[in-house]
Amino acid sequence: MNRPDSGTIAATEPLFAAHGISKTFHKNSEITVLRSINFAIAPKEMVAIIGDSGTGKTTLLHILGTLERPSSGRLIYRGKDIFAQNDKALSHFRNKTIGFVFQSHHLLPEFTALENIIMPGLIAGKKKKALLGRAEELLSKMGMAGRVDHKVGELSGGEQQRIALARALIMKPALLLADEPTGNLDPGTGRRVFDLLTEMNEIFKISTVMVTHNYQLAAKMDRCLKLDNGKLTQLNDFS
Ligand SMILES: Nc1ncnc2c1ncn2[C@@H]1O[C@H](COP(=O)(O)OP(=O)(O)O)[C@@H](O)[C@H]1O
Numbered sequence: 001m002n003r004p005d006s007g008t009i010a011a012t013e014p015l016f017a018a019h020g021i022s023k024t025f026h027k028n029s030e031i032t033v034l035r036s037i038n039f040a041i042a043p044k045e046m047v048a049i050i051g052d053s054g055t056g057k058t059t060l061l062h063i064l065g066t067l068e069r070p071s072s073g074r075l076i077y078r079g080k081d082i083f084a085q086n087d088k089a090l091s092h093f094r095n096k097t098i099g100f101v102f103q104s105h106h107l108l109p110e111f112t113a114l115e116n117i118i119m120p121g122l123i124a125g126k127k128k129k130a131l132l133g134r135a136e137e138l139l140s141k142m143g144m145a146g147r148v149d150h151k152v153g154e155l156s157g158g159e160q161q162r163i164a165l166a167r168a169l170i171m172k173p174a175l176l177l178a179d180e181p182t183g184n185l186d187p188g189t190g191r192r193v194f195d196l197l198t199e200m201n202e203i204f205k206i207s208t209v210m211v212t213h214n215y216q217l218a219a220k221m222d223r224c225l226k227l228d229n230g231k232l233t234q235l236n237d238f239s
């Protein structure tokens with residue numbers, strides 16, 4: 001079982017483990033957003049992170065996703081100290097291991113759904129044919145097979161978020177990071193995108209961290225953590 005222990009959240013045999021992650025931004029003034037956070041996620045586990053606006057949820061996801069380096073602390077993946085690598089190795093690791101879904105889909109509106117989905121694979125130098133096969137598999141699992149040639153600018157918000165999810169999964173990541181993926185959607189559409197996220201987790205056995213303000217969705221995940229004042233704690237009371 002996972003128990004909070006003075007801010008320590010541990011999962012057994014973690015896939016990813018963050019140790020003592022802190023982040024301070026230096027702009028006009030100094031702001032410390034994360035204070036020695038410990039976090040671990042097991043293979044296939046789904047973890048929700050809840051917290052007020054501005055508490056540092058996106059910053060934490062960016063660090064877990066290696067988009068940003070912490071001020072201090074380490075990220076361990078399969079025994080390896082990830083931030084010990086240079087930026088080039090880090091971006092290679094990120095591309096291979098981590099999928100992102102953001103609140104706004106960040107798709108390229110002038111490209112088709114299929115082109116958007118295979119883009120990370122093309123950047124990684126994968127063969128187009130294999131990528132197209134994988135993309136079509138993902139789209140058919142998502143009930144989107146008929147929409148492959150549509151430009152994403154012509155799709156609805158819910159469809160765009162499904163395409164963004166397919167793009168996040170094209171490289172078969174071990175970890176999926178979703179930052180308020182249903183935040184811009186109406187409740188029904190948000191619910192369907194969330195159901196798809198859990199379905200994809202079932203099928204592909206991907207560890208998932210989802211930031212959300214929706215307590216109902218958070219309660220459906222394996223664990224729910226709350227970020228407050230730079231610390232993560234286990235959330236058990238959803239009232
Ligand atoms: N690049 C940055 N430079 C300076 N401050 C930042 C930067 N990114 C985030 N912050 C600040 O860190 C705090 C947490 O931001 P964020 O992680 O986006 O919170 P959340 O996602 O929980 O709303 C905010 O006060 C924000 O202004």
Ligand SMILES: [Mg+2]
Nearest residue numbers: 057058059179
């Ligand atoms: Mg945010």
